[in-house]
Amino acid sequence: MACSKSVLPRSFYTRDTLTVARELLAKHLVRCVGDAELVGMIVEVEAYRGSDDPASHAYKGVTPRNRLMFGEGGFAYVYFTYGKHHCLNVTTEKQGVAGAVLIRAIEPINGMETMQKNRGTKRVHDLTNGPGKLTEAIDITKQQNGLDLTKGEELFIRKTQVEKDFETVSAQRAGIRVGVEKLWRFYVKNNSFVSRR
DNA sequence: ACAGCGATTGACT
């Protein structure tokens, strides 16, 4: 696998969830499907923790759905919601500590034609500017739930060759009714692929 | 067994 040494290692993920969330911005999310490499730059994320975070799936303890949030950092946690959409998270923290980062938006870098086909639209700015949109664009379903992101194979995240300067904005998380006071949504300032709300 | 609902989206007024 080319560029495998730039794949983020386990030690990146097994840290504090808020730190991992902020540092995921401007990294490249890579989805390999056959010979195709669908790539997007992460521009918007949200952190979810455990018993201190009423908005988190992990707030009330382990269930069959959220068990990956309690496992070791660096795995994909994919869930299905509103009867329509999949959301992609990466797990964080060490084994036994709940945490995950929701990938809310990416800026398409490579494989845009496939993303347009998967989304059924040609409008570039509608391809990946939302958690349910980007999973459809890069073909993430529960098939990918539990994947190890440190392998550099089907799904992974890598450092960019030259990371441009950017400003990080902290804001309220979207679509939740509790825990809104925590500013655990982070996005790249002025990036046009950040979801609206 | 089953009612309630959601870390969203797209269509419509």
Added chain:
DNA sequence: GTCAATCGCTGTA
């Protein structure tokens, strides 16, 4: 701006 779609997960019985 408002609201319906749609179904798997969760809590309760």
